[in-house]
Amino acid sequence: MKNRTYLEQSDAVRARFDTIKQRNVILEARHLGKTFASAQGEVEALRDINFKIHRREIICVVGPSGCGKSTLARTLAGLEKQSSGEMLIDGKPVNGPGQDRGMVFQGYSLFPWLTVKKNVMFGPEMNGAGRDDAERDAMLWIDLVGLSRFANAYPHQLSGGMRQRVAIARALVNQPRILLMDEPFGALDAQTRIKMQTHLLDIWRNVDITIVFITHDLDEAIFLADRILVLKAHPGEVQEMIEVPVPRPRSTAQFGGAEFRATKQRLEELIHPPVQPEENEDESAIKPHLIRFTHVTDNVE
Numbered sequence: 001m002k003n004r005t006y007l008e009q010s011d012a013v014r015a016r017f018d019t020i021k022q023r024n025v026i027l028e029a030r031h032l033g034k035t036f037a038s039a040q041g042e043v044e045a046l047r048d049i050n051f052k053i054h055r056r057e058i059i060c061v062v063g064p065s066g067c068g069k070s071t072l073a074r075t076l077a078g079l080e081k082q083s084s085g086e087m088l089i090d091g092k093p094v095n096g097p098g099q100d101r102g103m104v105f106q107g108y109s110l111f112p113w114l115t116v117k118k119n120v121m122f123g124p125e126m127n128g129a130g131r132d133d134a135e136r137d138a139m140l141w142i143d144l145v146g147l148s149r150f151a152n153a154y155p156h157q158l159s160g161g162m163r164q165r166v167a168i169a170r171a172l173v174n175q176p177r178i179l180l181m182d183e184p185f186g187a188l189d190a191q192t193r194i195k196m197q198t199h200l201l202d203i204w205r206n207v208d209i210t211i212v213f214i215t216h217d218l219d220e221a222i223f224l225a226d227r228i229l230v231l232k233a234h235p236g237e238v239q240e241m242i243e244v245p246v247p248r249p250r251s252t253a254q255f256g257g258a259e260f261r262a263t264k265q266r267l268e269e270l271i272h273p274p275v276q277p278e279e280n281e282d283e284s285a286i287k288p289h290l291i292r293f294t295h296v297t298d299n300v301e
C-alpha cells in the first residue's frame with residue numbers, strides 16, 4: 001500500500017482550509033529580517049521571513065536550535081526591533097509592543113508575591129481599569145482556565161501546569177487578538193503537557209484569538225496547529241509552511257494516525273535530514289573509544 005503523504009487532505013480538511021483562507025489576514029510578516037551584533041560579529045537570526053496568518057488560526061513555529069524561533073516571537077511581540085522588512089497587523093505596519101498581542105513564555109513569569117487573582121488583575125489595573133472591573137474580568141478568565149478555586153492561592157502553591165494556566169489567563173485578560181506563546185509548556189512533564197495542549201485548544205475554541213506557538217516538540221506542533229512554519233538555521237529562513245492534514249477536533253487518539261505520521265515524517269525530513277556518511281569513512285573512527293570510569297566486575301549484557 002502506498003504511504004500517505006502530508007500533502008493529502010481529506011475533503012473536510014481541505015474545506016476547512018478554504019474557510020480559513022477566506023478569513024482576514026490578521027498578522028503578516030513581509031521580508032522580516034533580524035541581525036544581532038555580537039562580540040563574534042554579526043549574527044543573522046532571521047532572513048526574509050514572509051507569512052500571512054488568518055484570524056483564529058493556530059500557527060506553530062518549529063525548527064532546529066538557533067533557527068530564530070524565539071527571535072521571531074520577540075519580534076512579533078514588538079520586544080525586539082526587526083533589522084529589515086515589516087510586520088503588519090490588520091494590514092497596518094506595527095512597531096513595538098501593543099495591547100493587540102499577548103505573550104506567554106516558558107518561564108513562569110508570574111509575580112510570586114501576588115495571588116492568582118492579583119496576578120491576573122495586574123494588566124487591567126495597569127491599563128487604568130477600576131479595581132472592581134479588573135477583579136470581575138480577572139475572575140472570568142481565571143474561571144475559563146479552570147482555576148476559580150485557586151484565585152487566592154500564590155504561585156508557589158500551584159503546580160507548573162496551573163501556573164502556566166494563570167499565565168494564559170493573565171495574557172488573555174487584556175483581550176489581545178494575537179497570543180504569542182514561546183515554548184509555554186516546555187518545562188512541564190509529558191502528561192501535564194498533553195493536558196495543557198488540550199486545554200489550550202478548548203480555550204481557543206471559545207475565544208476569538210489567533211495563536212502563534214513556538215515549540216521544538218513536533219507532536220505538540222502537529223496536535224495544535226492549523227499550519228506549521230518550519231524554519232532552518234544559520235540564517236533563520238522559512239523552509240516550508242505545512243498545512244496540517246489532521247482533522248479537527250483534535251484528540252490524543254490521532255497521534256498514531258496516518259495523517260499525523262505523514263506530517264511528522266515530513267517535519268523530521270526537514271528538521272533532521274539524514275546525515276550522509278562520507279565515502280570510505282572508517283567505522284572505528286565514528287565509534288568512540290569508551291573509557292571505564294569505575295571498576296566493573298559483572299557484565300550487564
Ligand SMILES: Nc1ncnc2c1ncn2[C@@H]1O[C@H](COP(=O)(O)OP(=O)(O)OP(=O)(O)O)[C@@H](O)[C@H]1O
Nearest residue numbers: 036037038043045064065066067068069070071072
Ligand atoms: N540578543 C542576542 N544577541 C546576539 N545573538 C543573538 C541574540 N539573541 C539570539 N541570538 C542569536 O540568534 C540566533 C537565533 O536565536 P534564537 O534564540 O531566536 O533561536 P531559537 O530557534 O529560539 O533557539 P532554541 O531552539 O535553541 O531556543 C542564534 O544564533 C542566537 O545565538
